Amino acid sequence: EVQLLESGGGLVQPGGSLRLSCVVSGFTFSSYVMGWVRQAPGKGLEWVSAISDSDAGTHYADSVKGRFTISRDNSKNTLYLQMNSLRAEDTAVYYCANSRPGSGFWGHWGQGTLVTVSS
Amino acid sequence: QTVVTQEPSFSVSPGGTVTLTCGLSSGSVSTSNYPSWYQQSPGQAPRTLIYSSNTRSSGVPDRFSGSILGNKAALTITGAQADDESDYYCVLYVGSGIWVFGGGTKLTVL
Numbered sequence: 001e002v003q004l005l006e007s008g009g010g011l012v013q014p015g016g017s018l019r020l021s022c023v024v025s026g027f028t029f030s031s032y033v034m035g036w037v038r039q040a041p042g043k044g045l046e047w048v049s050a051i052s053d054s055d056a057g058t059h060y061a062d063s064v065k066g067r068f069t070i071s072r073d074n075s076k077n078t079l080y081l082q083m084n085s086l087r088a089e090d091t092a093v094y095y096c097a098n099s100r101p102g103s104g105f106w107g108h109w110g111q112g113t114l115v116t117v118s119s
Numbered sequence: 120q121t122v123v124t125q126e127p128s129f130s131v132s133p134g135g136t137v138t139l140t141c142g143l144s145s146g147s148v149s150t151s152n153y154p155s156w157y158q159q160s161p162g163q164a165p166r167t168l169i170y171s172s173n174t175r176s177s178g179v180p181d182r183f184s185g186s187i188l189g190n191k192a193a194l195t196i197t198g199a200q201a202d203d204e205s206d207y208y209c210v211l212y213v214g215s216g217i218w219v220f221g222g223g224t225k226l227t228v229l
Contacts, residue, residue, distance in 0.1 A: 037165075037220070044223040045157070045165065045208050050216055059216030062120070095164060104153020104212045105170035112164055 002026035002108045004096050009113030016086050016117070022079040022096030022110055030074040033099040035106065036081050038092035038115075048094070049081065053101055064090075086117045121145055121213050125221035131199045131228055139224045140191040141209030147190035152211040154192035156185060159206045159223075168207075169194060196226075204228040 008020040020036070035050035049060045049070040058070050069082040079096050093114050097106035122144035131137035141154060148154055154172050157165040167176040169185035172192060182197045192211070196203055209221045 035218075044206075045159075045210075045220045047210065047218040047220055050218070052216070057216065061217070103170065105155035105167065106157075106165075106210070106218075107167055107170070107176070109164040109167075 002098075004098065004108060004110035006094060006096050006110045006113040009094065009115045011116045011118065012086055013119050014087060014117055017082070017084045018086065018115060020081040020083065020094055020096075020113060020115070022081075024077050024079070024096075024098070027098065027108075029072075029077040031101070033101055034070075034072060034079045035097050035099060036070065036079075037095045037097055037106070037109075038090075039095070039112075040089070040092040043092075046092075050099070051079070083115070086115075088117050091115060091117045121217075121219050123209065123211050123219045123221040125207075125209060125224045127222065128225045128227070131196070131203075131226065133199060133201060133228055135199050136195065136197045137199060137226065138188070139194045139196075139207055139209075139226070140188065141193070141211065141221050142191040143211060143213075148187060148192045148211060150187070152192070152213065154185065154187070155210055156183075156192075156194045157208045157210070159208065165208065199228050201228050 003025045006022045036048040051070045067085045071080045093112040095112045097109045124142040156169040159165045173185040208223045
């Protein structure tokens with residue numbers, strides 16, 4: 001059974017930092033593109049970032065570019081999202097998801113972790 | 120900046136058919152955008168319904184179908200049921216490792 005489990009969310013002050021983790025099981029992590037998608041309270045889904053399977057190429061939405069860094073540790077089956085210079089508008093549930101290379105879609109999703117940016 | 124458009128809301132009668140669409144501000148949606156559709160109930164993670172325009176994800180009932188209609192991607196629900204009442208999102212791959220979600224459609228079954 002495919003499982004993705006996010007952690008690391010919480011309350012942080014504006015300008016602060018947080019690192020999210022997503023531990024996966026049930027599929028060959030190193031063979032999948034991985035990504036983060038967020039959802040602000042009462043709002044729609046927003047793609048945040050993705051990292052490729054092999055060469056670890058990274059991509060970001062304009063809204064987080066320069067502030068967020070996605071990375072992966074294939075030996076630990078873990079995906080990360082380092083979030084710096086956090087703003088109130090970054091408040092959201094953050095989901096991790098996987099994608100088979102070349103498929104163009106997000107197949108499996110975690111349950112999400114809530115990040116609240118507030119003073 | 121690329122914008123993906125969806126109807127904000129839609130209503131369908133039980134047993135009826137509804138088609139939700141997904142458009143692209145910069146032109147036509149094509150298979151190279153790998154249109155996919157997701158269903159999300161309140162407080163739940165998204166569930167993958169359709170990928171590559173028209174392929175149903177494992178376990179998805181065949182009343183859900185995807186297509187490209189004209190210049191948009193489309194999700195059709197045939198024989199809508201009460202538990203189809205959810206939010207529906209499309210996402211398009213716009214190249215260079217970037218995906219863009221639509222704003223979502225809130226579907227009411229009544």
